[in-house]
Every structure is written in structure tokens, then in C-alpha cells.
Amino acid sequence: MPPKRTTRAGVKSSKESKGPEGSPKDDAVQKGPGKRKRAADKSEEQKSPSDTSSSPSYSHWLMKSEPESRIEDGVDVKFGIEDLKALPNQTSCWDGVRNYQARNFMRDMKEGHQAFFYHSNCKEPGIAGLMKIVKEAYVDHTQFDKKDVHYDPSSKSENPKWSMVDVKYERMTERFIPLAELKKYHLQHKSKGGPLRNMALFTRARLSVQPLTTEEFDFVLSLEDADPI
DNA sequence: GCCAACGTTGGC
């Protein structure tokens, strides 16, 4: 099962670290000297501390999820901020991330960090609210679950590939902050300078889990009280 | 529904 959409959450929070585990079957394969080595492996092992061009480790994030129903392999992948809010303890694991860079960013997350809940692939994409990281990276059990949309047959239980974190709903933003508006600022800041000039949402558009500098985060938050442009 | 951007796969 290749990289699927952003994410999804079970009605489960912590305590789930284990999972079906096991899932033998085609063992052997992976470790061989043959396999491995590939663009992916690169981003995989290295750059854990979001090293790219240094960046003194981030503490603010943006995480994408789809708020509208969409059936993938027979399963509805819908998971908007209202869905998170409705869960027990308003907490969920952020499973299903199958992109190395996004995974590595999740591994950089610390308890207490804040993240924007971004609505993607929908009528009106944008930032809907805030959440808090309440559990740091641990094994994403869905990679071993053959019935899960995010099942990854190439991942072995002895050496799991994918991680997830737990997030807790914090609040809605005072108003929805549309992608279109963020983009206007981005373009403006790109030509004249400003906090959003390098925002990952535009420079790394397809990353489902991305970091924000404190400056970016604060600026976006300041838009809550500003008039839409 | 289209399609550009871009990550991943796999042949050579």
C-alpha cells in the first residue's frame, strides 16, 4: 500500500503503541544488502533533527487532514478538526503518514508543541484550529495491519518504518484562515520580505506534516484578529 | 475532474 492520504485517526489514543504486531510473512527481504539505498532511505535515516539547512529544531507544526468524505479502498478517510474534537478526550493518534520527511518531522515533535490543523483536499482548504502534541513519536501500528488503508507490507515488526504521534484538540482558530489568504501573504512577503516568504505550505506543498518557524506561527496566529484580505 | 509538482520504484 503506497503512500496514502494524510492521516487518520482511530478512536484511540495512547496505550495503543502495540498493535497486531508480528505479521510475519515475507521476512528476509528487507535487510539484504541488496535492497535499501534509494532516495527514500536517505531522507529516512538521516535528517532526523530536521536538518535540511540547519533550522534550530522547530516547535510549531502544521498537519494536514481531509475534512470531507472520500472513499479510499472502501474506507472513508475523512478526518476534520470536528472529528478530532468529537473523540473521547479530544485526542487521537496521527497515523497513516507514509512519507519519510513527514515522518521525520513527527519524530522531532515534543510533548507540548502546538500544531495547526489544516484542512486539505476540500472545498475550502486552510487552517481550522490548533492542537497540541500530547505523545511523542511511537510505532504506527497501522503499517502492520493488512486491512488498514495504510498497510505497508515492506515494513517489518523488528524494524518498523513508520511513526505517529498523539494530538489533542486545543481550539478552533477565531476564524478559518483560508489557504488563499495565506498564499497572498506568501507572495507579498516573497517579493517584499515578510514572515511567510518561505512558508513550507508553499515551498513544500505536498508535505503533510511540516514545520513552521516561530515567526511564521506567530504571524499566522495574528491573522485571527486581522481582517481577511 | 484535471493536472502540475514531486516522491518513489525499478530497469539497466
Place this chain on the structure above:
DNA sequence: GCCAACGTTGGC
């Protein structure tokens, strides 16, 4: 280890 083909993301 290159790179073309393929598949996914996600805005529009």
C-alpha cells in the same frame, strides 16, 4: 547510481 515511468497530493 541514473533516470524514465509511475503514482500520489492536493489546489483549482
